[in-house]
Amino acid sequence: MKSRKRIWIATSALAVAGCVSATRIAPPVSELQSGAAFPQQLERGRRLYLGACGSCHAPYAIDEYSLAQWDRILPEMVRKTKLDASDTDALRTYIVASHEYLAQTAP
């Protein structure tokens, strides 16, 4: 009984820590003010960001770079990843929406 309780506390601490850092790196679509973007497009962008974009290096926290820096970085990375135009659109939409969200919620 006692040890089970300890395990539960350890697990929930991990879950909270995991959630905070994942949100900073790539916020879940449910958190984003999508504006004109469809949630499916944001989901697609997030999957690309964590999947294809994370195949050479761990995904960077989106707010580690300004949008102007992203404008310089993205074309090169999109080329490395060999994304087509519609994937690039989805990814860019997700990055911009996440950037806005993180700027509003930053500590």
Ligand code: HEC
């Ligand atoms: C084929 C491997 C590869 C893929 C795929 C890739 N990257 Fe990179 N990425 C790199 C390398 C190598 C660097 C470091 C040097 C450089 O800028 O080329 C880098 C650097 C970066 C940086 C830091 C740039 C800086 O100036 O500090 C960011 C941000 C980044 N990548 C984002 C992405 C995103 C977003 C994607 C998906 C579109 C992506 N990467 C896909 C290899 C890759």
